[in-house]
Amino acid sequence: MVERGLAVIKLGEIVMILDLHRQGLSVSAIARQTGVDRKTIRKYIERGLEAPAYGPRKPRATVIDPFTAYLRERVAAYPGLSGRRLLRELKERGYAGGYTAVTDFLRDVRPTSEHGFEVRFETAPGEQAQVDFAQFHVVFTDEPATPRIVWLFSMVLGHSRLIWARFVMHQDLPTVLRCHVAAFDAIGGVPREILYDRMKTAVIGEGETGGIVYNRALLDLARHYGFHPKACKAYRAKTKGKVERPFRYIREDLGALVSQP
Template identity: 80%
Template structure:
């Protein structure tokens, strides 16, 4: 086989008009060879496959193939130990590289989209967000997004809250069902502590008793998905990313109330009126079809109770969920029983109701109910407001600066005297 440079020279001589015989005499090649390369023209030379090089694992490849064929699940480290016993002196990487070539390919299964009938299922979950409110610019806050997504229409009901606890979970369920005007037949959860308290010896799931009371009251069936199977709740997991990227990022919020106000506007004008990417239907139109299949709301409000004992502070307050609620001045006992409802805190002394407060959102907030403090200034009062407890000596009368100047001159005269 001649080199590429010789081919170029033959073609150049042929272009200059030299005959095949002349080119053969000049190059020392046979005329048939010259004629072949003139006919072929200039092209890259073709080389045959390189002879495979002997490797250290070659003597053991037959053994490895037989073992993998008989037992596909054998690990690389196990086979590496076996061939070392047969005299293999190479490295572990050479074994795993060869096993990667001969192992049977694992067929990749396609994901099956699970659809539900109208009104059959809703999916519920929490997601964590970090936000800096403009009212508190120096204190980043952790907030939680509660989201309920209907399985058929993909309608989203969501609210930002400050706690991921049982009381918040119950309140959000009640608010969501009232906003939807009905209740789905089944609600799917992951295994959050507020939902699942453990597993039964027979393999079943033990649900939180308060959640069971909620389910019994509204008539839905709670269902926890299998552990580490987030795709089971894909209809509620995927909207978290959608809400984060389409709503939450690059916005400013003054406080939690403003955050939820902007969220509700976005849900009403962007998220729920959109054409859903999976169903290819407008979410609100699909919900209009689904809503008649929801269970009707019960006539009576939900009144499940979480019972706690709390000690009254020196300021006449009790602490529940990080917030403080007042008791009347006439309370005699230092320890009282507290009933936490979905939307109300009730305080009992020896079985008698002595105070009731709406549940405060957030932490470190205080609420003093009207009439709990004697001698406190009266005026326009909104039940959701909170005001601090006053003690004797806290209130100072306002006087003019001339009064204090006169007091200072009098004290100066007494000092000189």
């Protein structure tokens, strides 16, 4: 139904009036044929066919609405929190929706940073793993007043991105060697090459000819298991990007429970 001040008629009747007018019928003839008074017919002929005007729709309530204030607060305090982590927190608070609703909302309140394009370096299966340590500041429940430093040893397979990681209290040589052995056992094999940041437990320095000097104990371990150690190029942090991502993921996922220095 369409209202134009004088009468309320159906949209189909308006179309008929305009069509009869285009055929050359007079207003009186159209009135007799349609049963609509002449004043109303003249009004529609003057205005033509107008699209109906609709007001703005009232926003529909969504499943994420009761939790938006909490999400804003968490993102403001910890901008790096992952969507998966926040989804778990919402589930604990009664959220019954899905992951997409959370990420859609986060996309609106947390603008993404723009990065330039980079060439992705890939390796064949079994070809390479990357190893590194990351430092975390934590507080243990049995000593809540004493912040402590723990280290995360991580080995990431270059092809599959399989991660083996373990928190340790030290990053000394015995710990490094034990973590290697445990990682090989858990992974079920040994990669042909292992890429290291220039950690002191792996790389002692450079020789007179510019070659890398590795820790002798690490070389003994490498000969025993049959892998080749390789040091990252100096000042090329992105070379070991595959192993840096687990550290970022853990920091984002654990949020306030652990913090980086």
